[in-house]
Amino acid sequence: MTNYNIGSLFKGMFRTFQHLVGKKATLEYPEEKYIPRKGYRGEHRLKKDEQGRMKCVACFMCATACPAECIRIVAGPSPWPDRDKIPVSFEIDLLKCIYCGMCEEACPCDAIELTPTFTQIATTREEKIYDLQKLMNR
Amino acid sequence: MPKIKLNGKEVEVAPGKTVLQACVDNGAFVPHYCWHPGLSPAGNCRMCLVKVSNSRKLEASCMYPCSDNLEVTTEGPEVAKGRQDVLEFMLINHPLDCPICDKAGECDLQDYTYAYRGGVSRFRDKKVIKHTKDLGPNVRIWGSRCIACTRCVRFCEEVAGTGELCLVNRGDHSVVDVFPTIPIDNPVSLNVVDLCPVGALIDRNFLYQARVWFARETESVCASCARGCNVKITALDNRIKRMVPRVNADVNTWWMCDEGRLNTRYLADDRRLTASKGSARDLDAAARKGNFGIVLSTYQTIEEMWLVKRLAEAWKAPVGFLTLTRGERKKFGGLVIEPDKTPNRRFAEKLFGELKPVPAGCKGLFVLNGIPELEGPPELMAAANGAEFLAVSDLRKGPLVEKAQVVLPACAWAEKDGTFMNVDGRVQRIRKAIEPPAAVRAEVAWLQEALGTEPLSAEGVFLQAAKEVPALAGLDYGKLGNQGAASNGH
Numbered sequence: 001m002t003n004y005n006i007g008s009l010f011k012g013m014f015r016t017f018q019h020l021v022g023k024k025a026t027l028e029y030p031e032e033k034y035i036p037r038k039g040y041r042g043e044h045r046l047k048k049d050e051q052g053r054m055k056c057v058a059c060f061m062c063a064t065a066c067p068a069e070c071i072r073i074v075a076g077p078s079p080w081p082d083r084d085k086i087p088v089s090f091e092i093d094l095l096k097c098i099y100c101g102m103c104e105e106a107c108p109c110d111a112i113e114l115t116p117t118f119t120q121i122a123t124t125r126e127e128k129i130y131d132l133q134k135l136m137n138r
Numbered sequence: 139m140p141k142i143k144l145n146g147k148e149v150e151v152a153p154g155k156t157v158l159q160a161c162v163d164n165g166a167f168v169p170h171y172c173w174h175p176g177l178s179p180a181g182n183c184r185m186c187l188v189k190v191s192n193s194r195k196l197e198a199s200c201m202y203p204c205s206d207n208l209e210v211t212t213e214g215p216e217v218a219k220g221r222q223d224v225l226e227f228m229l230i231n232h233p234l235d236c237p238i239c240d241k242a243g244e245c246d247l248q249d250y251t252y253a254y255r256g257g258v259s260r261f262r263d264k265k266v267i268k269h270t271k272d273l274g275p276n277v278r279i280w281g282s283r284c285i286a287c288t289r290c291v292r293f294c295e296e297v298a299g300t301g302e303l304c305l306v307n308r309g310d311h312s313v314v315d316v317f318p319t320i321p322i323d324n325p326v327s328l329n330v331v332d333l334c335p336v337g338a339l340i341d342r343n344f345l346y347q348a349r350v351w352f353a354r355e356t357e358s359v360c361a362s363c364a365r366g367c368n369v370k371i372t373a374l375d376n377r378i379k380r381m382v383p384r385v386n387a388d389v390n391t392w393w394m395c396d397e398g399r400l401n402t403r404y405l406a407d408d409r410r411l412t413a414s415k416g417s418a419r420d421l422d423a424a425a426r427k428g429n430f431g432i433v434l435s436t437y438q439t440i441e442e443m444w445l446v447k448r449l450a451e452a453w454k455a456p457v458g459f460l461t462l463t464r465g466e467r468k469k470f471g472g473l474v475i476e477p478d479k480t481p482n483r484r485f486a487e488k489l490f491g492e493l494k495p496v497p498a499g500c501k502g503l504f505v506l507n508g509i510p511e512l513e514g515p516p517e518l519m520a521a522a523n524g525a526e527f528l529a530v531s532d533l534r535k536g537p538l539v540e541k542a543q544v545v546l547p548a549c550a551w552a553e554k555d556g557t558f559m560n561v562d563g564r565v566q567r568i569r570k571a572i573e574p575p576a577a578v579r580a581e582v583a584w585l586q587e588a589l590g591t592e593p594l595s596a597e598g599v600f601l602q603a604a605k606e607v608p609a610l611a612g613l614d615y616g617k618l619g620n621q622g623a624a625s626n627g628h
């Protein structure tokens with residue numbers, strides 16, 4: 001007797017109906033906001049301490065760990081007595097970044113963090129090179 | 139000569155040598171901080187512990203004399219434990235702030251800690267915090283990082299002869315300091331920064347300039363005096379960040395002077411000459427009209443001088459020289475600072491005989507000046523004012539360049555390949571550490587253009603010169619290597 005695989009056909013139709021009535025996998029973006037899961041690796045920010053000063057001490061550990069070599073730091077002496085060194089400039093080229101999170105992992109001061117911001121909106125390349133100001137104020 | 143057994147292998151050592159020297163000479167690695175081949179032994183860091191057959195405890199090898207049939211073991215669990223314990227003591231007060239320490243990446247304490255300790259400390263009290271301050275115009279100290287090895291103190295006493303540094307306080311409060319109102323300010327002061335096995339002494343000019351693992355190092359020779367100290371140029375982003383000496387027993391031993399070390403700022407000067415006017419062919423055309431003179435600085439490389447000599451022969455032009463002497467000869471241990479502040483005078487004398495002054499009364503003049511701090515001495519200005527045609531190659535803009543019909547910007551010594559002959563007649567290579575400003579070409583390139591010969595690299599020109607100049611006979615870049623070679627007839 002020929003095997004028409006009727007069983008599989010019903011199984012497939014059952015799945016289809018299940019999805020018609022079940023929880024939706026898609027989103028009415030942008031009206032509906034997407035909230036990434038915890039630990040999502042999006043655009044960076046530099047954290048501040050309790051006094052609103054940057055936490056970063058310009059140790060270059062993030063730049064050393066970064067496989068995409070997209071972090072550029074220029075260091076200088078610190079104006080505050082509790083530390084020696086701070087970044088004079090800090091740039092991340094987010095178009096080169098591969099969002100691996102190694103920089104966050106490498107930082108000994110918990111100063112850099114990947115935020116859940118996942119949108120990549122810019123009209124020029126320069127806009128996606130974030131400087132110290134931009135990274136601090138996010 | 140006493141024979142010792144080093145890790146089971148019999149080796150012969152010169153009489154009077156210590157166990158550490160025997161280990162270093164025979165390639166057995168023994169970690170150490172306070173011992174340095176150029177300084178007297180102090181035996182205070184205790185890092186060089188080894189097992190010797192004459193003693194039941196571990197011995198500091200830097201102070202232990204070699205005697206016949208001594209058995210020395212530099213590896214093994216007992217020695218490793220000894221080193222671990224020494225390191226644990228050293229790290230009691232050490233901040234381990236490697237992430238912001240400029241020594242990180244080339245720090246002996248970091249390396250040995252990584253190699254011998256498991257990263258555990260049993261110390262539960264507060265660390266002693268010591269001073270961070272400037273000890274002199276070029277040297278700053280992070281006292282907390284100091285491991286009191288006294289290398290810097292011994293250098294100032296034994297080599298510099300000035301003795302500015304001393305170890306103050308006792309026990310775990312001991313730290314290096316200067317006497318009030320007497321900063322460390324001698325002509326070789328920055329060697330203490332290289333000597334410091336940790337990041338306690340830092341060159342203020344290099345402070346926060348680069349993490350060393352990002353920088354590129356090039357083996358070259360200092361051009362700031364006729365001694366030609368062997369150096370390593372550390373460059374990052376096409377800027378020279380620092381120079382440190384390389385060991386060369388025949389030239390500078392372990393040291394170099396501060397003046398040479400810091401004489402790199404003119405490379406990034408605002409007044410750096412970058413635009414050319416006319417070409418080397420224009421220069422050749424003008425020179426062939428006759429009554430032409432050449433002025434050559436003793437800062438040019440061997441290759442450039444040789445090409446200029448050929449041009450002078452083709453143009454039948456007399457060659458005058460620009461030189462620079464300042465101060466007197468100073469000796470610091472194995473380092474002699476020469477009063478001749480140009481690197482290649484010796485070769486100019488070999489090639490051209492006695493150096494003549496700037497030729498006067500020529501209708502046309504070609505000035506090739508590589509001396510950074512020399513700008514139009516009066517006799518040169520007079521000769522230039524009298525000339526109808528002037529071609530200039532210089533590092534910086536100046537009155538001479540403004541007057542010139544042909545301008546060919548010069549490469550600084552760190553921006554080109556070549557060779558210098560030092561005051562003792564030793565031929566040594568310089569290597570390109572950074573790129574010259576855009577549009578600036580190496581002198582050998584446009585000198586060959588003026589000659590109208592097939593363009594060769596500096597190495598090719600040297601080979602040609604070696605065939606014709608007796609002082610260079612038999613030499614090539616391979617033979618010069620990174621330590622140079624004595625020239626013929628020296």
Ligand code: SF4
Nearest residue numbers: 066097098100101103
């Ligand atoms: S996320 Fe990865 S690629 Fe991006 S800056 Fe950090 S280390 Fe570099």
Ligand code: SF4
Nearest residue numbers: 056057059060062107
């Ligand atoms: S690792 Fe952290 S502290 Fe160090 S430079 Fe990067 S962000 Fe700053």
Ligand code: SF4
Nearest residue numbers: 235236239242245337
């Ligand atoms: S001296 Fe060496 S071990 Fe100490 S902080 Fe500096 S790099 Fe680290």
Ligand code: SF4
Nearest residue numbers: 284285287288290334
């Ligand atoms: S400053 Fe450096 S060289 Fe001087 S004693 Fe301390 S660790 Fe040794």
